[in-house]
Amino acid sequence: MRRETWISFGFMAAGLFLVVAAWFGDEPFTITLATKVVILSLAGVGLNLALGHGGLVSLGHAAFFGLGGYAMGILASHAQSFEPLMIGAWALEGTKSMPLIWLVAMLVAALFALPIGVLSLRTSGVYFIMITLAFAQMIYYFAISWPAYGGEDGMSIYVRNSFPGLNTLDPIQFFILCALILAICLVLVDRLVKSRFGMALEAARQNPQRVTSLGIDTFKLQLTAFVISAAITGLAGALYADLNRFVSPSMLSWQVSGEIMIFVILGGVARFAGPLAGATVFIALEHFLGGLTEFWQIWLGLLLLVVILFARGGIIGVLAGERRHG
Amino acid sequence: MSLSLFFEQILNGLQFGIMLFVMAAGLTLVFGVMGLINLAHGSLYMVGAFACAAVAAATGSFWLGLVASLAAAAIAGVIVEIVVIRRLYARDHLDQVLATFALILIFSEATRYFFGSFPLYLDTPDILSGALTFPGGFQYPAYRLAIIVIGFVVAAGLFWLIGSTRLGIRIRAGESDREMITALGVDIGRLYTVVFALGAALAGFAGALVGAIQSVQIGMGEPVLILAFVVIVIGGIGSIPGALVASILVGLTDTLGRTLLPIVFGTFMDNSAATSTGSALASMLIYILMAAILVFRPTGLFGARG
Numbered sequence: 001m002r003r004e005t006w007i008s009f010g011f012m013a014a015g016l017f018l019v020v021a022a023w024f025g026d027e028p029f030t031i032t033l034a035t036k037v038v039i040l041s042l043a044g045v046g047l048n049l050a051l052g053h054g055g056l057v058s059l060g061h062a063a064f065f066g067l068g069g070y071a072m073g074i075l076a077s078h079a080q081s082f083e084p085l086m087i088g089a090w091a092l093e094g095t096k097s098m099p100l101i102w103l104v105a106m107l108v109a110a111l112f113a114l115p116i117g118v119l120s121l122r123t124s125g126v127y128f129i130m131i132t133l134a135f136a137q138m139i140y141y142f143a144i145s146w147p148a149y150g151g152e153d154g155m156s157i158y159v160r161n162s163f164p165g166l167n168t169l170d171p172i173q174f175f176i177l178c179a180l181i182l183a184i185c186l187v188l189v190d191r192l193v194k195s196r197f198g199m200a201l202e203a204a205r206q207n208p209q210r211v212t213s214l215g216i217d218t219f220k221l222q223l224t225a226f227v228i229s230a231a232i233t234g235l236a237g238a239l240y241a242d243l244n245r246f247v248s249p250s251m252l253s254w255q256v257s258g259e260i261m262i263f264v265i266l267g268g269v270a271r272f273a274g275p276l277a278g279a280t281v282f283i284a285l286e287h288f289l290g291g292l293t294e295f296w297q298i299w300l301g302l303l304l305l306v307v308i309l310f311a312r313g314g315i316i317g318v319l320a321g322e323r324r325h326g
Numbered sequence: 327m328s329l330s331l332f333f334e335q336i337l338n339g340l341q342f343g344i345m346l347f348v349m350a351a352g353l354t355l356v357f358g359v360m361g362l363i364n365l366a367h368g369s370l371y372m373v374g375a376f377a378c379a380a381v382a383a384a385t386g387s388f389w390l391g392l393v394a395s396l397a398a399a400a401i402a403g404v405i406v407e408i409v410v411i412r413r414l415y416a417r418d419h420l421d422q423v424l425a426t427f428a429l430i431l432i433f434s435e436a437t438r439y440f441f442g443s444f445p446l447y448l449d450t451p452d453i454l455s456g457a458l459t460f461p462g463g464f465q466y467p468a469y470r471l472a473i474i475v476i477g478f479v480v481a482a483g484l485f486w487l488i489g490s491t492r493l494g495i496r497i498r499a500g501e502s503d504r505e506m507i508t509a510l511g512v513d514i515g516r517l518y519t520v521v522f523a524l525g526a527a528l529a530g531f532a533g534a535l536v537g538a539i540q541s542v543q544i545g546m547g548e549p550v551l552i553l554a555f556v557v558i559v560i561g562g563i564g565s566i567p568g569a570l571v572a573s574i575l576v577g578l579t580d581t582l583g584r585t586l587l588p589i590v591f592g593t594f595m596d597n598s599a600a601t602s603t604g605s606a607l608a609s610m611l612i613y614i615l616m617a618a619i620l621v622f623r624p625t626g627l628f629g630a631r632g
Contacts, residue, residue, distance in 0.1 A: 057420065119617060123624040126363060126419065130559040131620045134613040137552070141613070145606035254552060258427055265424045295439050301431030308425045309413055 004320035008273035015280060016179075023172050031171040032243070037276075037283045038178045039239045044263040044275025045185050046232030051261065052270030053193050054225040055205030059257045060116070060132030063139045064230040066252030067112055068105035068237025073247035074149055075101050076157045098163040098177075098242070102235055109234025110227050112139075117226040121219055133254060140252040154248020161242055168242075178239055182276075185232055190272055192228070201225050233260070266307060268314030277315045330464040335585045336578070341470050343577020344477030348532040350554040350561075350569045351484055352525020358564025359500045359521050362411065363419050365426040367529055367554065368547025369433035374399040374530020375537035375546060376437055379446040388451035392534055399530020400523045407522040415518070434544050445543035448534075473535050480528070481570055488566055497521060501564055556616050562629025571627060576612050583608040 015034065022030035043065050050056040078085045078094025085092040095101060116135045123131050144152045160168045168174045192198050204211045204218040211218050241247040250256070259282075267278025285303065289296035311318045353367050377398035382391030406429065414422045449455075454469040488494040496517055499507040508514045533547070540546070557576055561568025588604030595603065619627065 051420075059423075119621050123620050126357070126563060127559060127620055127624060127626070129363075129419070129423075130555055131617055133552070134556065134616045134620075138610040138613045138617070141609035142606055145602065145609055147602060255548075258423075261420075262424055262427065265420050269420065295435045297431045298435040298439070301428040301435065304428035304431070305410065305425055308421055308428065309410070312421075 002320075004272065004316065007316065007319050008271075008276075011273055011277055011280075015276075019172075019175060028171045031175050033283065033287060035171065035175045035178050035243055036240075037279050038175065038182050039236050039243060040260070040263060040283065041276040041279040042178075042182045042185060042239065043233045043236035043260045044267070044279055045182070045189055046229045046234075046236060047260050048229075048264050048270065048275050049189055049193070049232065050226050050229035051264055052274070053198060053205070054201050054222055054229070056121075056222060056226055056229075057129050057261075058120075058132040058226070058229075059129045059254065059261065060120075060134075060136035061230070061233050061260050062252050062254060062256035063116070063132075063136035064109040064113060064233040065237035065240070065256055065260065066139065066143065066247075066249070067109050068234035068239075069241035069247040069251045070143070070149065070237075071105040071108045071234070072101050072161070072238040072241040073155055073157060075104060076161055077149070077155055080158065096159075096161045098161045098168070101161055101238055101242075105234045105238035106231040109237070110231040113227045113230030114223075117223045117230075121222055121226070133257065136252065136254060136257055140249055140254070143249040143252055150248065152249060154246060154250070157241075157245045157247075160245055174243070178243075181235070181239070185235075186272065186276075189232070197221070197224070262304070266304070266314055268316030271314065271316040271320075274314060274316050281315060330462070331585070333460075333464060334466060335581050337466055337470065337474065339578035339581035340574065341474050341477075341577070342581055343574040344474055344481070345532050345536050346550070346553055346557050346577055347570050347573035348477055348480050348528050348535075349550055350557040350573055351481075351566060352528045353554050354558040354561065354564055354566065354569045355497065355521055356525050357558065359497055360415050360518055362414060363422045363426065364411070364525075365423060365551065366406065366429035366433060367525070368551030369430050370399045370403060370526040370529040370547070371533035371550055372433065372437060372544070372547040373402050374527075374533035375448070375542045376441060376446065377530065378534030378537060379448040379542045380441070382448055383446070388449070388538070391448070392531070395530045395534035396527045399533070400527035402530075403523040403526025404519060406526075407519050411522060412515070412518070430548070438544050441544075443544065445541040448538045448542050450538045469538065473539075476535065480531070484528075484566060493520070553612070556612060558626075560616050560619050560626055562626030565626070565628035568626060568628030576615070579615055580608075580612050583611040587611070 015037075019031055019034045022034070043061070046064070047058065047061045050058050050061075074085065075094050076096055078092075079096045080094070083094075085094060116132070120128055120131045120135070143149075149155055160174070162168060163177060166173045166177060168177065193202070200211060200216050201221050204216070204221050208218045211221075237251060240251070263275050263278035263282060265278070266282060267274035267276065271277075285300055286296070289299050293299070307314070313322070349367070349371060352370075353364060356362050356364050356367075374395035378388075378391035378395040380391075381394035382388050385391070410425060410429065414425055417425075450469040454472050456468050457465040458468050458471055459465050488497060496507065496512055499512070500514065500517055500521075504514060532550075536550075537546070553576065557573045558569055560576065561570070561572035584605065587608045588601045591600035591604040623629070
């Protein structure tokens with residue numbers, strides 16, 4: 001096996017060991033923290049597909065994260081109040097069933113990503129960063145000023161949604177559910193990246209002219225990657241809202257886009273376990289530094305700065321060396 | 327809507343826009359010349375505002391505070407450029423985004439450490455505290471009017487600096503071909519530091535001017551930063567004239583949208599629905615404008631054709 005694979009699996013095993021230890025030690029808070037890491041990693045896995053493999057630096061993925069969250073919030077709130085959700089003349093029952101909510105969250109994120117991608121892919125470079133940010137900001141401000149679902153205050157869901165056969169309110173069961181989803185998405189994205197599609201996508205990032213000359217439509221490739229990426233991040237958003245049993249416009253804010261991006265860059269761009277490593281280290285630092293000093297963000301900032309200036313290629317890059325192609 | 331209200335909104339839009347320009351000018355220069363995305367530009371805006379508020383409180387003079395805002399932001403800019411930013415020019419945009427994001431964290435927390443979490447208050451100077459009466463009895467605050475004038479003076483000065491001074495020639499040369507001007511014997515490292523300090527000073531200056539009408543607090547820079555990015559992207563990155571046109575456009579669109587849209591929707595909706603729909607749309611308006619412009623001109627209004 002390659003060194004990076006060993007490091008990735010070693011990393012996950014260490015994480016799982018910590019969670020199991022926390023479970024035996026009866027520390028539900030640690031398990032909840034780990035669940036948060038897993039969910040945010042999932043959002044990073046989504047962004048990594050677009051940003052790392054596709055070279056599409058999106059500063060608007062909070063839009064999909066938040067849309068996933070709102071998909072969960074809206075469906076669950078209608079189930080909570082027993083009022084059907086009216087879309088025109090259609091009456092849709094709300095639901096508390098997780099699989100259904102996930103499906104809707106991914107669908108909604110993908111449906112929004114399609115037009116956003118079509119329009120944004122006309123630009124490139126910094127303009128792409130900024131136009132994706134613009135679309136996310138539109139949705140953010142819309143959510144703030146739309147009073148039907150809580151507006152600026154957001155809305156709470158009183159009971160966590162259900163999954164057949166599980167008690168999702170038990171931290172360890174919810175953690176396992178989220179970790180399984182992350183594992184499935186990691187494998188699927190890895191398969192996708194190594195497929196013909198993934199190769200072409202990677203090539204389009206490096207040299208679009210050459211790929212076009214081979215008769216491959218780079219626009220379609222990148223759009224597909226963008227939409228899949230958004231769907232994964234949307235799924236993460238639904239899980240995150242479920243973890244907190246709360247959804248608000250802050251999930252849509254540009255800071256969230258920035259944080260998801262930081263997970264990816266900190267961990268290592270276009271690396272298999274990059275988002276996971278980045279999210280783990282970031283959340284762990286946030287948590288432990290926060291316990292040590294009131295001004296922990298200074299230390300977090302300095303640490304990030306050191307990593308970016310001296311440790312190129314992120315955490316995985318430092319541990320596993322240069323990324324190999326093919 | 328009465329004519330005087332409309333007039334007032336136009337002036338508000340101008341004031342908002344021109345301050346955005348002072349902020350965005352540095353950002354677009356730094357991007358145009360050094361190819362650097364600087365998210366920490368908003369922090370320099372905050373540094374300027376805090377320096378102004380602290381000095382004004384200590385000396386009782388707003389004007390000394392204004393000088394301090396320029397100096398403090400420029401010095402902070404030089405330090406940051408030499409210690410961190412310099413190492414980022416050769417990196418890709420991702421590294422720059424992450425590193426300057428880290429700088430935001432450091433600046434915000436350091437400010438909180440020195441000044442506490444509560445907003446500082448910065449009063450407008452006495453001489454500008456009243457309102458000016460226009461012919462026709464319409465009144466407008468003197469301070470806001472002064473900001474508009476100062477903003478346009480800064481813009482004119484910047485156009486002169488870029489267009490007709492030796493430094494300006496070097497900046498433009500640095501934008502179009504950095505190897506060539508290095509070969510011609512210009513110390514590019516020093517030029518970069520000067521450009522960065524200039525941008526930082528402008529951001530700090532804008533922060534101090536706006537701080538007197540809003541409040542001076544941690545995190546005040548980030549919303550403005552996003553708007554400044556919107557401005558430079560609409561205008562075309564690296565273009566000062568583009569930034570001027572775009573900032574006025576954004577200022578007017580935002581201000582007029584917030585007043586006019588609810589009224590427009592009120593003509594065919596009932597009142598409360600019109601207010602909520604109108605204000606929802608108004609807050610999205612500049613981003614809609616930006617997306618529309620980028621869709622039709624992918625490198626902004628004044629940007630070089632890609």
